[in-house]
Amino acid sequence: MISDNLYSLRKLHELTQEEVAERVGISRQALAKWESGETMPDIEKCVLLAELYNVTLDDLVNYTKDEMGLSVPPKGKHVFGVVTVGDKGQIVIPHKARKIFRVQSGDRFIVLGDEYQGIALIKESNFLNIINEVKKEGEQYE
Secondary structure, eight states, X not given: OHHHHHHHHHHHTTOOHHHHHHHHTSOHHHHHHHHHTSSOOOHHHHHHHHHHHTOOHHHHHHOOOOTTOOOOOOTTOOOOOOOOOOTTSOXXXXXXXXXXXTOOTTOXXXXXXXXXXXXXXXXXXXXXXXXXXXXXXXXXXX
C-alpha cells in the first residue's frame, strides 16, 4: 500500500525522485526502494512525506485505491463511494461519512446545489453558524 501511494503521490505532484529525496533528506535510491516496496520508510520520514504531499499519515500508509481507482485524497477531503438514489429521492450516507461528520439520526441538512458542480449537504447548525459569522463580519464594516 505505502509503496503504491508514494509512487502515485509523487507522480500526482509532478515531482522527480530526486526532488522528493532532497525535500525529505534521503537518497534517491532509498526513495526508489520505498516506491518499489523493497524497503519501507521509518515513521519520521513518513511524517515528512505526508506533510510534503498534504495527506494524512494514516492515508499515506494505509490507503488503498477504491473501486473508482482514486489515489490518496488530500487532508480533509474524502471520497466515500457511490450511493444510489431511492424511489423517493433518498440516499444512505455511507457509514464512514456518518462517523467522520458525526451524522446522527434526526440531524437536519441544508441541500445546496450548483448546476455545474453538483449537490452538497451541510448540517443545518453549521450552515446557520456560517450565516451568523458572515452577518457579524458585515456589521463590522457598516
